[in-house]
Amino acid sequence: MTPIPKSIETPLQHLPHPLFEQYGIDVWIKRDDLNHPTIQGNKWHKLMPNLVAARHQGKSQLLTFGGAYSNHIAATAAAGKHYGFKTFGWIRGDELAQKPHLWCHTLKQAQADGMTFEFMSRPAYREKETPDFLSELSKRYPQAYLLPEGGTNALAVSGFEKVMQTIEKQCPEWTHLYTAVGTGGTLAGLGYFAARSPLLNQNPKHLYGIATLRAADYLVPQIQHLMQCPGDAEPHFKWQLLTQYSGAGYAKTSLEVINLNNWFKTSFNIELDPVYTSKMVFGFMQELKQNRIPKGAKVILYHSGGLQGNPPSASVPERV
Numbered sequence: 241m242t243p244i245p246k247s248i249e250t251p252l253q254h255l256p257h258p259l260f261e262q263y264g265i266d267v268w269i270k271r272d273d274l275n276h277p278t279i280q281g282n283k284w285h286k287l288m289p290n291l292v293a294a295r296h297q298g299k300s301q302l303l304t305f306g307g308a309y310s311n312h313i314a315a316t317a318a319a320g321k322h323y324g325f326k327t328f329g330w331i332r333g334d335e336l337a338q339k340p341h342l343w344c345h346t347l348k349q350a351q352a353d354g355m356t357f358e359f360m361s362r363p364a365y366r367e368k369e370t371p372d373f374l375s376e377l378s379k380r381y382p383q384a385y386l387l388p389e390g391g392t393n394a395l396a397v398s399g400f401e402k403v404m405q406t407i408e409k410q411c412p413e414w415t416h417l418y419t420a421v422g423t424g425g426t427l428a429g430l431g432y433f434a435a436r437s438p439l440l441n442q443n444p445k446h447l448y449g450i451a452t453l454r455a456a457d458y459l460v461p462q463i464q465h466l467m468q469c470p471g472d473a474e475p476h477f478k479w480q481l482l483t484q485y486s487g488a489g490y491a492k493t494s495l496e497v498i499n500l501n502n503w504f505k506t507s508f509n510i511e512l513d514p515v516y517t518s519k520m521v522f523g524f525m526q527e528l529k530q531n532r533i534p535k536g537a538k539v540i541l542y543h544s545g546g547l548q549g550n551p552p553s554a555s556v557p558e559r560v
């Protein structure tokens with residue numbers, strides 16, 4: 241059996257730019273897009289502890305949920321192929337069931353990696369977390385380890401311990417960190433370990449999640465629960481979910497975000513994905529231009545990956 245690796249250390253890359261100088265801040269990007277080609281970015285950290293648990297429980301299958309463009313679906317399929325689990329993806333939208341010619345790259349790749357799909361109607365998908373449904377599923381798939389949508393659970397949170405330790409080793413003086421939010425597991429994971437950092441006494445740390453779904457405030461109690469830390473519990477640690485940068489909603493971009501993405505690529509030669517990391521950088525830039533980031537701030541942008549859905553050409557698709 242292929243051993244399940246514990247962690248991968250990625251670079252923290254400095255982003256020198258006259259604009260950042262003008263505002264008196266220093267900016268770095270944590271390149272977790274480089275951690276794995278197919279189990280990329282935050283998905284790696286969320287999956288690994290769950291794969292260890294699945295093996296430990298003697299499960300031979302992984303079953304999870306997601307939309308057709310879900311990076312978590314792609315990562316789960318790739319992880320199953322790599323580490324020897326049969327994978328099942330329960331996908332939102334039954335209109336896709338009979339129309340494989342309409343499948344996006346994510347679904348095609350997941351299928352090539354051996355995933356079997358079950359397409360769910362949207363009302364059924366909304367019921368996927370009810371105890372009745374889950375117990376029914378466990379009976380039908382006794383060999384399967386169930387992963388929630390986006391892979392977010394308490395174990396996923398634990399996967400960010402090493403990430404935060406590495407960030408603090410690479411830049412102990414960081415003061416602000418920005419990360420994209422879908423289900424909030426990544427924000428909770430980074431926050432869980434930042435809030436418990438031995439470095440907190442040296443300088444206060446601020447962690448910001450940029451929501452990519454519209455009206456994402458409902459996520460706050462879940463994130464707080466996973467992080468086990470309210471937003472203002474610590475004098476030296478604050479976290480906040482910023483919901484005003486989601487634009488038209490999940491997986492919908494705007495000309496502004498596309499332009500920013502292109503600016504970022506030209507300035508730093510780093511690719512972002514249109515769904516998550518573009519919006520994260522967009523949110524950060526808006527905060528900067530609104531003078532919400534103090535002079536002297538040491539800012540880290542967390543590149544959570546997600547590049548699997550990008551077209552092979554360098555251009556960003558216009559999904560307005």
Ligand SMILES: *Cc1c(COP(=O)(O)O)cnc(C)c1O
Nearest residue numbers: 311422423424425426516545546
């Ligand atoms: C899935 C994903 C996110 C969202 O992570 P959550 O833990 O669900 O909030 C952010 N960035 C990228 C690139 C992703 O693929």
